[in-house]
Amino acid sequence: MPPTGGSRPNPSEYDYRLIQARLEELRALRRRGEVARLVFCLHEGLHGNLGNIASPALYSQCRFGTKRLLTEYLDEIAVALDYLCDYEPPHSRQPTSCASSNAPRRVSAARR
Numbered sequence: 001m002p003p004t005g006g007s008r009p010n011p012s013e014y015d016y017r018l019i020q021a022r023l024e025e026l027r028a029l030r031r032r033g034e035v036a037r038l039v040f041c042l043h044e045g046l047h048g049n050l051g052n053i054a055s056p057a058l059y060s061q062c063r064f065g066t067k068r069l070l071t072e073y074l075d076e077i078a079v080a081l082d083y084l085c086d087y088e089p090p091h092s093r094q095p096t097s098c099a100s101s102n103a104p105r106r107v108s109a110a111r112r
Contacts, residue, residue: 014058015051016069022050023073030080035087042080 022045029038
């Protein structure tokens with residue numbers, strides 16, 4: 001579904017279909033507990049400028065739908081990273097916490 005609240009972005013500015021598909025894929029992989037595929041999907045999406053989401057043109061005009069989808073996508077990345085930090089591999093007695101202290105810092109909380 002294209003972003004709402006304005007016209008569709010110029011395809012050279014932002015690939016909303018790619019971002020929407022990646023958002024749905026991240027959510028599905030996390031919900032199914034497919035850790036290896038989730039790590040691959042995160043790495044693949046974070047390594048480059050997926051869908052041109054770092055384009056300055058996206059931030060020069062107010063487009064509610066664009067910002068909503070990008071916010072949802074970035075929030076899901078944060079939730080997925082938290083999930084991976086808390087993931088406990090089978091036959092493990094301790095979670096693989098990303099933090100070294102007793103109160104791990106949450107990636108999703110830092111986004112707010």
